[in-house]
């Protein structure tokens with residue numbers, strides 16, 4: 406596949422996230438891993454509604470620009486460190502989606518209150534606060550993904566959410582599922598009663614019905 410097609414895929418996924426309001430204005434970023442070991446990533450500080458596919462930047466694993474006129478996302482370290490943490494991760498989506506941010510501010514993980522949160526490997530934890538854009542954001546986030554091989558999303562304290570996937574569509578869906586889970590949990594808490602998480606037995610039953618057999622490496 407041509408580089409322009411990988412760029413177009415990142416562009417399309419970003420606009421799809423704008424459509425469902427997981428990404429607003431210029432907050433949030435998207436990347437994918439290329440077969441040659443480089444990465445395609447959204448540019449920094451661009452209103453996504455004004456973005457052109459040619460604005461998408463190619464960077465190497467140290468964050469240096471390989472191709473592109475724009476600056477790569479200020480969260481490039483977040484993306485690159487997560488890729489280094491697991492070789493099954495080929496796409497990363499970072500959003501400032503409101504329900505996820507809300508739970509991060511009160512340090513509440515998302516318990517397994519619905520099927521969506523099982524498929525992202527929940528309960529979805531909250532990482533500690535780090536100033537957005539610092540390299541430490543990536544180091545902290547990568548620890549969670551390295552420690553929990555099934556984990557596909559993470560809340561970032563007072564900042565947002567990051568979701569990963571085997572490809573861009575998977576990462577997009579995992580971001581969406583996490584935000585749905587956060588919204589469901591929020592609505593359930595409004596009743597004043599305690600939301601009940603699925604039990605271990607119920608989770609195992611769901612996993613055994615829907616999980617594909619593990620591919621041998």
Ligand SMILES: [Zn+2]
Nearest residue numbers: 433537564565
């Ligand atoms: Zn951010």
